Amino acid sequence: GGLVGNVLAIAEVLGGSVLVAGMAALLITLVSTFIVLAATYRGGAALRRMAMVASTGYAVPGTMLAIGVLIFAGSVDRSFAAVTGDGRASLLLGGVGILILAYLVRFQAVGYGAVLSGIRRLPDNMMGASRVLGNGFTSSLRRVILPLLSGSMVAGGLLVFVDVMKELPMTLLLRPFDFETLATYTYQFAKDEMLEEAALPALMIVIAGLLPVILMNRMLRRTD
16 A cells, blocks of 8 residues: 555646646747847848847856845735735745746756757757748748757757756745645655655656756667
């Protein structure tokens, strides 16, 4: 009974971890792609500088970033409660949304760097050549640029996924009650020196980090 309960608990934690990491990876990849495309094809120097500033969260300690996100989320929730007239109304605090927001700020640099490196490998005249052939701007993005960027987008998403899976300080501070990730679940046992119980979720974090690396290696072999 104890073993079955342990396995079921870890399976539930794994499911929550994968869901949150997947949502964060998808959102960060989409936002990063939008920023890179806007800065490259529609923006001047000011927008490019803003894009670089938006990617500095990786350099800030997770605990400090979590406190900043908490202050921002509290302000948003107070404004939301004032608008709705419901003092208990909440958009971010107490839910998974605040975690996703924190991951977005923290790991934006990872997704941005991957997509930016991909677009820098494209010929400078790629967009111009597509426009000369009669494609509009949106059509050129959809038919030419995005397909060529897809590998970099997937790589960036996988890197973000791994980072989110093993992120601990922000998750400990911002997670909803009764919500665990593999990192927090492992930490709860490790801090009490229950190393046997911590071993399996810790191993799953390692496996979660290895699988995307294997996928990326296969992708690189196909492109060679």
